[in-house]
Structures are given as C-alpha cells and as structure tokens.
Amino acid sequence: MQIRCTYCQTMFALSHEDMLAALEHMEENKQIYYPAHCPKCRRANRVERARMERFFPDWKKAIKTMAKESTQTETAAKGATANSEAVKPTPAPKAAIKQEKKPAPKLKTKPAGRKKK
Numbered sequence: 535m536q537i538r539c540t541y542c543q544t545m546f547a548l549s550h551e552d553m554l555a556a557l558e559h560m561e562e563n564k565q566i567y568y569p570a571h572c573p574k575c576r577r578a579n580r581v582e583r584a585r586m587e588r589f590f591p592d593w594k595k596a597i598k599t600m601a602k603e604s605t606q607t608e609t610a611a612k613g614a615t616a617n618s619e620a621v622k623p624t625p626a627p628k629a630a631i632k633q634e635k636k637p638a639p640k641l642k643t644k645p646a647g648r649k650k651k
C-alpha cells in the first residue's frame with residue numbers, strides 16, 4: 535500500500551511483508567496504529583490498522599500459511615539429510631536393460647522352407 539508522509543509529502547510503499555509484520559505487531563501489542571517510517575525524513579507516520587487491514591484482509595490467513603510453509607521446509611530439510619545416507623543406486627536401471635533386450639525380432643522361417651521345394 536502507498537503511504538504519503540505527512541511531514542515531507544514523500545510517497546512510499548509498504549510491501550505485503552511489511553504490512554504482515556506491522557499487523558502482527560499491532561495484534562500482539564493491542565495497537566491500532568503502525569508507525570511507518572518515512573524513508574526520506576525518517577519520521578513515523580501513523581497508519582491505521584483498519585486501513586491496513588482493508589489493503590490486506592487475508593493477513594491472518596497469510597501468517598498461518600507462512601508458519602505452515604516454514605515448518606514444512608524444515609521437515610523437508612531434515613528428511614533430506616536423513617535420506618541422503620540411505621540412498622543407494624536404485625535397481626531400476628537393471629530392469630530397464632532386461633526389458634530392452636527381450637523384444638528380439640522373431641524371424642519367421644516358414645516362407646523360406648516353402649521356397650526350397
């Protein structure tokens with residue numbers, strides 16, 4: 535969302551990540567304003583929580599999704615480490631070779647025998 539600094543009129547943007555952090559912070563501290571610091575004059579601009587929520591209505595969902603994703607990544611990383619030791623060359627290639635050799639073209643000998651007569 536775009537914010538205009540009330541002190542120097544500079545427009546600056548809050549990303550979804552910024553808003554998510556701000557909303558989480560406000561929720562924890564029971565605040566209704568977030569001090570968005572202007573990149574130019576570095577003064578805090580009060581951004582109403584309600585206004586931010588209008589821009590990002592799914593923020594609670596987004597936090598949950600993020601928490602879930604981080605847990606999943608952790609589990610996956612752990613699993614990968616545990617598996618790397620147990621990984622052995624798979625027996626699949628052998629089977630593949632066998633199958634390739636099998637379909638040998640069968641020659642029909644019947645016609646040859648007939649011609650000799």
Ligand SMILES: [Zn+2]
Pocket residue numbers: 539540541542543544572573574575576577
């Ligand atoms: Zn400013």
